[in-house]
Amino acid sequence: MEFKDYYKTLQVERDASQDEIKRAYRKLVRKYHPDVNTGPDAGDAEQKFKDVGEAYEVLQDPEKRAAYDRLGANWKDGQSFRPPPDWDEGFEFSGGGYTEADPDQFGAFFDELFARRGRARPDMRGAGQFHAAGQDHHAKISIDLEAAYKGGSMDVGLRKPELDASGHVVLKERTIRVSIPKGVYDGQHIRLAGQGSPGLGKGPAGDLYLEVAIKPTPGIRLEGKDVIMDLPVTPWEAALGARVDLDAPGGPVQLTVPKHSQTGRKMRLKGRGIPGNPPGDLFAVVKIVIPPTETEKARQLYEQMAREMDYDPRAGRKG
Template identity: 40%
Template sequence: MKFKDYYNILGVSRDASVDEIKKAYKKLAHQYHPDISKDPSGEEKFKEIGEAYSTLKDSEKRAAYDQLGSHSSGQDFTPPPNWRQHFTQENASFDDLDLSDLFAGFSRNQAHGRHSANKHPIPGQDYELSINISLEEAFHGSTMDLHFEVQEYDTNGQLKRVPHAFKARIPKGVTNGQKLLLRGKGGKGFNGGPDGHLYLNINFKPHKYFRVNDYDLFIEVPITPWEAILGATIKIPTLDNPINLKIPPGSDSGQRLRISKRGMPRKQADSGDLFAILQIHVPKNPNEKEKALINELANASTFNPRSDFD
């Protein structure tokens, strides 16, 4: 088992009072709480702070922690032989155990009495995962393999971290930022307690062609100057099959063409729209014939886009 220096995590001395511990916790919690902090590492840091606080604020747990001795953070250690007799069930094993699991189990034993602990129903823990999916997966719906680690009670009632994997169906029509609840897909309950839940945060991966705003899609469509002038029918991709898009004669760069109901599917209403944004591209290295024809056009044309200038 790896040692964690809970005093060091909270930045207090080993003889700190409960009030000092509480004050230190609150100060750090304000800084790192996942509902407040925007620091990406804040959640992990807050877990560490919460784990240290839940152990040190409780006099019995703190006494048990103190009797583990003082080690460096991350150092492998084994609780002293008499520690097991005093603070855990006789048959508890420390193999592959995390210090936080040890004290979480300790808390449960305190609450329900060491010998009745095995009979008390304990609900499984809730978990939250963020997943990145492609626009195609959101458009059509998909099935994803989810893998994460959960805390579960072993037959001795001791918390252990175990891998958890299942296939989750991502329904058609989810939006960027959509939250889904998968009931009963969190940690397993113990002694008949209900299983925990899994909260999924859906984020869209950037797409090669499309940008998304709610249910509407946007695509930049490159067109030639002559397609812009004369009009044309061109093929463009959608998230389903490609479609033919009619470019009206005299189209400008930046002009938007709306293709109704070709955006993201919506569960309760019509699909969003697809907006094609025209971008006129010119040949960078025209050949001699192209140059001659463009010169001919320049000489013949009376068009002046700067006629409004003084």
């Protein structure tokens, strides 16, 4: 996917106010509107008209603009672009979906970010008064794998895009205390009642939904509540079998490595994954680690093995 410079499309600076963006949009819409471009350049004008609409769809909205600014901080127009997985961490949003852009471009990312955002729900009860529930807010937070196993409390910093008095987008920061439930899994949402936008009239405040992302741990990957981790073993442990200790999430465990184990052999420890009802499983995957030949004695041992074992792991293989 290529990065699109929406500021360049609207011919405004990156620090332009929302009023400046609106004026630039109106000017370019009149210039490229299909009704006034009927000559040989009509096709080019139509594409520019669509590009202007796409750029304005993002930049006119403070939340989408803040997200776009974070996404595009270090990219140039036309460069091959892939958003980092944690680009929206800590951003608090409440806006609606993306409606006009090419879905192969940024539209897909804004759809994912905003599609499930809450909307005010009108309640017409009362004597001539309008009551509406506040919008729900959404944000993503990251936790360690240990916190997923044990739970606990943590302070979370959030940044909510807003407009200042001069019409520029600023990030309003706040810190909240969050209770992490034991057994939370990657992608799960934690609901904080009443932490969204205030309601109108007697309408209740919206809620805040925090999407949990578990931070990557070297040698470990997650599949739902199952935990898959590397089990480093020596060649003799793999060949002869051994009892080995593994420093696993949730506490150390002792495993029996069967003899003749090869790299990739998987051993299951039922119920030792992320806690829950039911809990996930822990899978230890054998990874044979070759000792270094930094000493003369070590080199001689390898040479002795080569002479006496007469083993070719490629024998009988083609290609």
